[in-house]
Amino acid sequence: MQIVKYIDRTPIGYEKISVTEVAVVRLDATLRAASRAAFLTVEDVSIRYRVDGGDPDQNDGHVVIAGNNLWLNEPHAIDDLRMIAVGVAVTAIVIVTYYF
Numbered sequence: 001m002q003i004v005k006y007i008d009r010t011p012i013g014y015e016k017i018s019v020t021e022v023a024v025v026r027l028d029a030t031l032r033a034a035s036r037a038a039f040l041t042v043e044d045v046s047i048r049y050r051v052d053g054g055d056p057d058q059n060d061g062h063v064v065i066a067g068n069n070l071w072l073n074e075p076h077a078i079d080d081l082r083m084i085a086v087g088v089a090v091t092a093i094v095i096v097t098y099y100f
Contacts, residue, residue: 009036009100010099011099012034012035013031013097014095014097014098015028015095015096015098016093016094016096017083017094017096018092019045019083019093019094020090020091020092021084021085021086021087021088021090023084024056024082024083025082025083025084025094027078027081031098033079034098035075035098035099036075036078037073037078037098038071038081038096038097039070039072039097040069040072040094040095041068041094042064042066042067042094043066043067043092043094044066044091044092044093045066045085045086045090045091045093046064046065046085047063047083047084047085047086048060048061048062048063048083048084049062049070049081049083050062050080050081050082051076053082054082055084056082
């Protein structure tokens with residue numbers, strides 16, 4: 001039996017972010033402040049992330065493998081999300097839909 005989780009939220013924004021291996025990236029300040037949930041799709045290159053306010057690096061943080069998704073259902077996690085691409089001379093594209 002497959003479990004499907006339904007989120008009763010209204011989409012309020014969309015963003016396409018380039019995440020490199022050089023600098024830690026955060027979500028758009030205005031959208032993250034207004035959001036109660038966010039759905040992220042990681043394309044092309046894997047990323048590492050942290051939601052505790054600390055910065056990830058090449059060897060630290062949770063990994064999202066390219067082609068996978070991440071749900072954030074807590075406003076503090078959305079506000080504190082920090083991402084970096086995994087690899088050398090790479091850029092990950094992260095697609096984000098924000099929900100209220």
